Amino acid sequence: RIxxxxxxxxxxxLIARRVREAGVYSxxxxxxISEEDIRNFNPKGxxxxxxxESVHIEGSPRAPQVVFELGVPVxxxxxxxxxxxxxxxxxxxxxxxxxxxxxxxxxxHQDKLLHGxxxxxxxxQVWMSHGDKVARLPEGFxxxxxTPSCPxxxxxxxxxxxxxxxxxxxxxxxxxxxxxxxxxVHKICGxxxxxxxxxxxxxxxxxxxxxxxxNKVLLGLSGGVDSSVVAALLHRAIGDQLTCVFVDNGLLRLxxxxxxxxxxGENMGIRVIRADAEERFLGALAGVTDPEAKRKIxxxxxxxxxxxxxxxxxxxxxxxxxxxxxxVIESAASKQGKAxxxxxHHNVGGLPDDLAFELVExxxxxxxxxxxxxxxxxxxxxxxxxxxxxxxxGLGVRILGEVKKEYADILRVADDIFMQELRAxxxxxxxxxxxxxxxxxxSVGVVGDGRRxxxxxxxxxxxxxxxxxxxFAHLPYELVDKIxxxxxxxxxxxxxxxxxxxxxxxxxxxxx
Ligand code: XMP
Numbered sequence: 001r002i003x004x005x006x007x008x009x010x011x012x013x014l015i016a017r018r019v020r021e022a023g024v025y026s027x028x029x030x031x032x033i034s035e036e037d038i039r040n041f042n043p044k045g046x047x048x049x050x051x052x053e054s055v056h057i058e059g060s061p062r063a064p065q066v067v068f069e070l071g072v073p074v075x076x077x078x079x080x081x082x083x084x085x086x087x088x089x090x091x092x093x094x095x096x097x098x099x100x101x102x103x104x105x106x107x108x109h110q111d112k113l114l115h116g117x118x119x120x121x122x123x124x125q126v127w128m129s130h131g132d133k134v135a136r137l138p139e140g141f142x143x144x145x146x147t148p149s150c151p152x153x154x155x156x157x158x159x160x161x162x163x164x165x166x167x168x169x170x171x172x173x174x175x176x177x178x179x180x181x182x183x184x185v186h187k188i189c190g191x192x193x194x195x196x197x198x199x200x201x202x203x204x205x206x207x208x209x210x211x212x213x214x215n216k217v218l219l220g221l222s223g224g225v226d227s228s229v230v231a232a233l234l235h236r237a238i239g240d241q242l243t244c245v246f247v248d249n250g251l252l253r254l255x256x257x258x259x260x261x262x263x264x265g266e267n268m269g270i271r272v273i274r275a276d277a278e279e280r281f282l283g284a285l286a287g288v289t290d291p292e293a294k295r296k297i298x299x300x301x302x303x304x305x306x307x308x309x310x311x312x313x314x315x316x317x318x319x320x321x322x323x324x325x326x327x328v329i330e331s332a333a334s335k336q337g338k339a340x341x342x343x344x345h346h347n348v349g350g351l352p353d354d355l356a357f358e359l360v361e362x363x364x365x366x367x368x369x370x371x372x373x374x375x376x377x378x379x380x381x382x383x384x385x386x387x388x389x390x391x392x393x394g395l396g397v398r399i400l401g402e403v404k405k406e407y408a409d410i411l412r413v414a415d416d417i418f419m420q421e422l423r424a425x426x427x428x429x430x431x432x433x434x435x436x437x438x439x440x441x442x443s444v445g446v447v448g449d450g451r452r453x454x455x456x457x458x459x460x461x462x463x464x465x466x467x468x469x470x471x472f473a474h475l476p477y478e479l480v481d482k483i484x485x486x487x488x489x490x491x492x493x494x495x496x497x498x499x500x501x502x503x504x505x506x507x508x509x510x511x512x
Contacts, residue, residue, distance in 0.1 A: 001024070001025045001026065001027070001041070001042070001043055001044060001191075002019050002024055002025070002026040002027075002043055002044065002045045002046070002047060002185055002189065002191070003026070003027060003029070003038065003041050003043035003045075003046045003047070004016050004019070004026055004027065004028040004029070004046075004047045004049060005028075005029060005030070005031045005033065005046065005047070005048050005049065005063060005064075005067070005080070006028050006029065006030055006031060006049045006051075006332040007031050007048065007049050007050060007051025007053070007061055007079045007080060007083070007332055008049075008051040008052055008053070008061075008332040009049050009050030009051050009052070009077075009078065009079065011049070011050060011168055011170050011171055012028060012049040012050070012332070013028065013326065013329065013367075014170040014171060015028070015047055015049055015077065015170045015181075016028045016367070017170075017367050017369070018169075018170050018177070018178065018181045019047070019181060019185055020195055020367070020370065021178070022178070022181055022182045022185050022186065022193070023191075023192070023193025023194060023195045023196060024185045024186075024189075024191040024192075024193070024194075024195055025194075025195045026047075027041070027365065028049075028329055030332040031048070031049075031051075031061050031062075031063060031064075031332055032061065032064070032332075033064070034064075035064055035066045038064060038066055038067065038070075039066070039070075043070075043072055044072060044073075044189045044190065044191050045072055045073045045074070045075070045184065045185060045188065045189030045191070046067050046070075046072060046073070046074045046075070047074075047075045047076075047077065047080070047184070048063050048067070048074065048075070048076040048077065048079075048080025048081070048083065048084060049077055049078075049079070049080055049332075050077050050078030050079045050080060050129070050130075050168065051078070051079035051080075051332065052079075053079065054094065054131065054132050055079075055082050055083055055086045055092045055132065056092070056094050056132070060083075061083070061332070062083055062086075062087060063080070063083055063084065063087060065087065068084070068087065068088065068160075068162070071161075072161070072189070073161035073162070073163070073184070073188045073189050074161070074162050074163065075113070075163045075164070075165070075184050075188075076162075076163070076164040076165070077164075077165055077168060077169065077170070078129065078130055078165070078166060078167070078168060079130075080164070081134060081155075081164030081165060081166055082132055082133075082134055084138075084162065084164055085134045085136075085137065085138055085141075085164065088138035088139075088141075088162070089138045089139060090134060090135075090136050090137050090138040090141070091134070091135045091136035092132050092133070092134055092135060093132060093133055093134075093135035094131070094132055095130065095131030095132045095133060097149055098130070098131045099128045099129075099130055099133075099147075099149055099150065100128060100129050100130075101127070101128065101129075102125060102126075102127060102128075102173060103125075103126055103127075103128045103147045103150075103153075103167065104123045104124070104125055104126075104147065105123060105124050105126050105145040105146065105147055105153045105154070105167065106122065106123055106145060106146055106147070107122050107123065107124065107144065107145045108143060108144060108145055108146060109142055109143065109144040109145075110144070111142075111144050111156045111158055111163070112156075112158065112183060112187050112188050113144070113154070113156060113163045113165075113180060113183050113184060113188065114144055114145065114154065114180070114183070115183050115187065116176070116179055116183070117176040117179060117180055117183075124145075124175060124176055125173075125174065125175040125176075126153070126167035126168070126169075126173075126174045126175070126177075127167055127168045127171045127173035127174045127177075128147070128150070128166065128167050128168070129168060130166060133149075133150050133151075133152070133166060134152045134155070134164070134166065135151075135152075137152060137155050138157070140157040140159060140160060140162075141155045141156060141157045141162070141164075142155060142156065142157070143155050144156055150166055152164075152166065153165070153166045153167060154166065154167070161188060163184065163188070165180070169181055197370075197373045197374050197376075197377035198377060200366075200370070200374060201233070201236070201374060201377060201378065204233055204237070204362050205233070205236055205237040207362070208233070208234065208237035208238065208360070208362060209237050209238065211318075211360065212237070212238055212241065212317075212318060212360065214241065215241065215315075215316075215317040215318060216241050216242075216243065216313070216315055216316045216317060216318070217234060217238065217241055217242050217243070217316065217317070217318040217319070217320050217360060218243055218244075218245065218310055218313060218316045218318070218319050218320065218357065219231055219234065219242060219243070219244045219245070219319070219320040219321075220244070220245055220246075220247070220306055220321075221244040221245065221246045221260065221264065221272060222246070222247075222392075223246070223252075223256060223259070223260040223384075224322075224389075224390065225368075225371060225372060225375060225384075225385055225387070226322030226323075226324055226363060226371060227322040228264070228375060228380055228384065228385075229322070229363060229371050229372075229374055229375040229378065229380065229385075230320050230321070230322045230362060230363060231244055231264055231268075231270055232268065232270075232375065232378040232379065232380055233362055233374070233378060234320055234360070234362070235268060235269075235270045236378065240271060242270065242271065242320075243271045243272075243273065243313060243316070244264065244270060244271065244272040244273065245272075245273050245275060245306055245309045245310065246260055246261070246264075246272050246273065246274050246275065247275045247277055247302055247305050247306055247309075248274055248275065248276050248277060248278060249277055249278065249281040249298065249301070249302065249305075249394065249396075250277070250278025250279070250281050250282055250405070250408065251281065251298070251393065251394035251395040251396045251403070251408060252394055252395070253390070253394075253395075253412060253415060253416070254412040254413060254415065254416040257274065257276075260272070260274075261274055263380075263381070263384070268379070273309055275305050275306070275308075275309050277301065277305045278405075280301060280305065281297075281298065281301050281396075282403065282404070282405055282408075284297050284300075284301050285297055285298070285396065285402070285403045286402070287402060288402065288403075289401040289402050291397060291512035294393065294396050294397065294403065294512070295393050295396070295397065298392070298393045298394075298396050299392070299393075302392075303350060303351060303352075306351070307351060307352055307355055310351075310355055311354075311355070316357065317357065317358060318357055318358050318359070318360045319351075319355075319357035319358070319359055319360065320359075320360040320361070320362070321359060321360070321361050322361075322363055323361045323363065323364050324363045324364070324366055324367065324368060324371055325363075325364065325365050325366055325367050326367065326368065328364060372385050372386065386429070388428075388431070388432065388433045388434060388435075389433055389467075391510060395408050395411055395412070395438075397510050397511070397512040398411060398415075398435060398436070398437050398438060398510065398511065398512070399411060399437075399438040399440070400437065400438065400439060400440055400511060400512060401440050402440070407438045407440065407455075408438075410438065410455060410457075410491060410493050410494065411436055411437075411438040411457070413490070413491055414436040414438075414457045414487045414491060414494060414497075415435055415436040417483060417486050417487050417490060418434065418435070418436050418459055418483055418487070419434070421479060421482055421483045421486070422434055422461070422479075425476075425479050427461075427473070427475060427479065430463070430473070431461045431462060431463060431473045432462055432463055432464045432465070432467070432470070433460075433461070433462050433464070433467075433470075433509060434459075434460065434461035434462070434473070435460055436457050436458065436459055436460070436487075437457070437458040437459075437460055437500070437511045438455065438457065439455065439456035439457065439458055439498075440455070441455070441456055442454060442455060442456075442495070443455075443456050443495050443496040444495065445488070445495030445496060452492075452495045453495065454492070454493045454494055454495035454496075455493055455494050455495065456494070456495070456496045456497070456498065457487055457491075457494050457496070457497050457498075458497075458498050458499070458500050458511070459480070459483065459484075459497065459498070459499050459500065460472075460500045460509070460510075460511070461473035461475055461500075462503075462504070462509055464504075464509075467509065468504075469503075469504055469505065470503060470504040470509055471503045472500060472501050472502060472503050475499070480499055483497070484497035484499075
């Protein structure tokens with residue numbers, strides 16, 4: 001296993017993902033983890049991430065000295081390279097020129113890290129993003145590559161197994177970044193390639209059996225990727241000791257409730273209790289127009305309905321949850337009080353005191369792409385695993401203002417037409433999220449000789465990687481034309497369709 005110490009770079013999580021993609025388990029911790037924790041982790045190699053600071057600033061972060069004393073290979077990336085150099089007796093120069101973007105490195109010395117990286121001109125394309133740079137290497141180091149503005153684009157002391165790169169091998173803009181990271185973990189640290197879906201499933205099942213014994217487990221199944229994978233995994237591990245509760249809040253997509261029951265209940269043979277709570281949710285939402293108030297009501301009703309179902313069950317000891325690694329990662333950026341994304345878990349959380357379960361979180365150390373691969377390996381259909389995200393409050397925040405069943409029914413059909421056409425045209429996979437939004441305003445239309453006065457549907461489709469920023473998808477006009485024609489022809493109560501051309505920021509992805 002590889003230990004990654006995070007100095008707060010926006011790319012830190014990518015390092016952990018790339019290492020795992022190379023088949024090696026890795027975990028990321030803030031740089032100031034204790035010496036004891038580092039020793040207990042027993043890493044076969046350590047990677048120091050980049051970070052926003054300058055080593056010249058007083059109190060700027062340093063790697064715990066033990067990192068260089070354990071005798072395991074260390075790779076410093078960007079800031080990690082700079083602090084390693086400084087700590088081992090080299091010198092870092094404050095940047096006059098900030099280098100940001102693509103660069104070509106000239107490979108001057110082929111060490112194990114740069115094996116197979118060079119092209120026919122002995123160069124390689126990398127992604128640079130730094131102000132400071134290493135000006136003098138610590139004793140024992142040799143320079144292995146350079147750029148015109150950076151004499152030590154990479155360097156190493158192969159006797160001590162210490163390596164440093166000024167560029168970012170973890171981002172895809174670095175042409176041979178994957179190879180470089182694989183060189184580090186395989187050739188230098190000597191790790192095998194054991195981290196893959198089949199092995200993860202096998203290990204997880206053994207761990208789950210041990211943790212759970214012959215006790216009973218309850219899971220809130222939403223039909224989303226994480227809870228679906230937890231359900232499939234637990235079912236493999238403990239079979240009928242698992243009971244799932246699926247709360248149908250009446251704010252799901254077309255036929256979604258039936259599909260969840262069909263897939264998990266009938267096809268996979270999992271015990272799923274469906275709590276039909278449409279009336280209850282819609283009743284609680286009646287007359288409420290404020291988006292945050294609607295979210296709170298939906299969250300509260302969910303807990304109540306789920307708790308009622310849980311109380312009907314006997315002898316449940318464990319509650320399973322689909323928490324994933326990005327939700328728990330201890331990041332230097334968040335420690336320093338910088339913006340930290342917290343996923344709002346609409347599912348289980350804050351259950352009443354009389355329902356005191358022990359937690360089972362089998363995805364707690366997995367990234368989303370690992371969870372997806374696991375899901376496919378467990379036999380969940382790919383179209384479910386690679387579905388766009390769907391918010392916990394569901395159509396509740398896609399019907400603007402007051403939520404009514406009439407609106408939800410219209411919206412479900414419109415959204416389904418939109419999805420059908422996106423899939424048929426190949427655009428579903430080119431967009432990160434797409435959906436229809438119900439506008440509670442009426443607009444005039446004309447059908448044959450008659451006048452129609454009916455609702456407006458907005459189409460929203462975005463391209464994004466992180467959901468923090470997003471660009472509206474530039475769908476072809478012919479496709480938009482086809483979708484809008486179908487929606488207006490097939491749904492009597494819709495007289496107009498509009499396409500949302502707002503990007504985030506300043507707009508958000510959802511309309512509420
Ligand atoms: P916004 O609208 O904030 O959405 O740009 C960013 C991402 O978050 C999802 N989202 C939610 N997910 N509960 C959720 O589980 C919520 O209340 C919620 N609000 C927004 C949204 O669908 C998008 O993927």
